[in-house]
Amino acid sequence: MPNMSVNGVTIDDTFAEAFGMRATAIVITAPSRKWARQAAVTMTGFATSVIGCGCEAAIDLDLPPSATPDGRPGCRVMIFAMGTDELQKQLLNRVGQCVLTSPGSACFAGLQGSAELKLGSALRYFGDGWQISKKIGDRHFWRIPVMDGEFLCEATTGLTKEAVGGGNFFVMAQSSANALAAAEAAVGAIGMVPGAIVPFPGGIARSGSKIGGKYKGMIASANEAYAPTLRGVVASELGPDINAVLEIVIDGETNEAVAAAMKAGIKAVIELGPKRGAVRISAGNYGGKLGKFIYSLKDMLP
């Protein structure tokens, strides 16, 4: 099938291939938006890819005071991992080191799922015997004394096995500035989609990879078919007009959330147009044999 063109942006006739993952979410609140985000950004640092970080995590949404359990500004943070045990470990390490430590923070369940992960019920041991259990309505909290008062933390949060990781698309432009502008527009639009995160730096990956490599032990290595400097020397996917490619990788709470995020991102890129942004959109896949979830770009158009 021929590639399509929408608003001057070429859409490759291809698809993104994504995988089933385990995910959880928490709500972090703080006395101000600044400190809620600080705790969230800290705990989601070094969480771009399960390949090297153990999990993929990012802020899903900023929550206004009216939408948080304690009436303070908050963030919903999502964490994705390949297995339940790793997810549990990452959740406790990250909340314990980055949220418990952040001034004025509190931490709540952000997901109701098929199973539960320990949150406060494990972190409570920091209280060294002075922790207080409180059941309020049908929710269970732990209050842990800290130097600015108390860290209040919900006992458990939910786990979903319906999560999807690895939804993606490439924005391809004539200059790196245009590619970045298109990718930023996409990330901005995806930020509004509930239940979907873009875990790479600022939501953007420039080192999209292929599986394996020529060196032993490399799980992933350079995707030379999309590297503009190698356009003439390898079997390149890039035409003469492409000088920069950026990838948006999307993890979602559900299949639908990933699809909604891809639609929102691609819409933003198309609306920006080829002059200021991308001239072409493509997506990464493994031939459709490995991943359980397939997102055809032609179904993701606005």
Added chain:
Amino acid sequence: MKALTFTLVAEPPERLDLSPLTPERLAGIERRDVERIQIGMSKHGSKVGDIFRVAGSDPTSIVFEGGSARLDLVAQGMRAGSVRLVGNAGAQAGRAMRGGKLTIEGNAGPYAGSGMRGGRLEITGNAGDHLGAPLVGELAGMNGGVLIVRGKAGAFAADRMRRGLVAVLKGSGDHAGSRMIAGTLVVAGGTGEMPGYLMRRGSILLDRTPARMSPSFVECGAPESVFAAIIDRHLIAEGILKRPLLGSAPHKYGGDNAVLGMGEVLFPR
């Protein structure tokens, strides 16, 4: 189906044990047989039909029209459904409730909600002494559920409470929250002598500075408290209070240091 309604015909001649008249125990019983249940606790041996006029047929929703301080053990051990008493109750209303909803539109006698484990008991008037408390020989008082008194409560409210929520909205008598093991006691409208006397753990939340604390409680400052925000919002969401009780940084007394000393008395500054 219409609610199963027991209308009090006259002041009972003796104390009555209403514990057989709960949704569980009346399920599947014919009205004729209901009227034959003995509820009198003295030589009179009154039966339901002697005291009440019975109407309706839905035992999951029971209404007592007319109250008396002689109506003891209303809804004892109830697990589900609803019981509503329009009038006063005697002793041990809602004793050992496990679920469902009991509403007393009047005053309740001593030991209301004693040993509750679940469900919701709401008393629109006043409650007697030993609200939610254990009977003699029992180790723990309330063990779950929500107990709301819109009026005053007597002495020893929430005595030996272990879990759940007790809210008294127009003031309590002496020794509120005495010997608490855990759980939450809310008292708006003032407390009597020594709230939290010999409490081990648990939270007593007040709307004002307590006047006469035991000297074995110690001042613990007033840091910002997310717990205060959570419980304030919960009390409003449950329809228990209309405005926040504690605010964002309540004062704390810790105690009772005559025993374990891990309880708290919180009140707004």
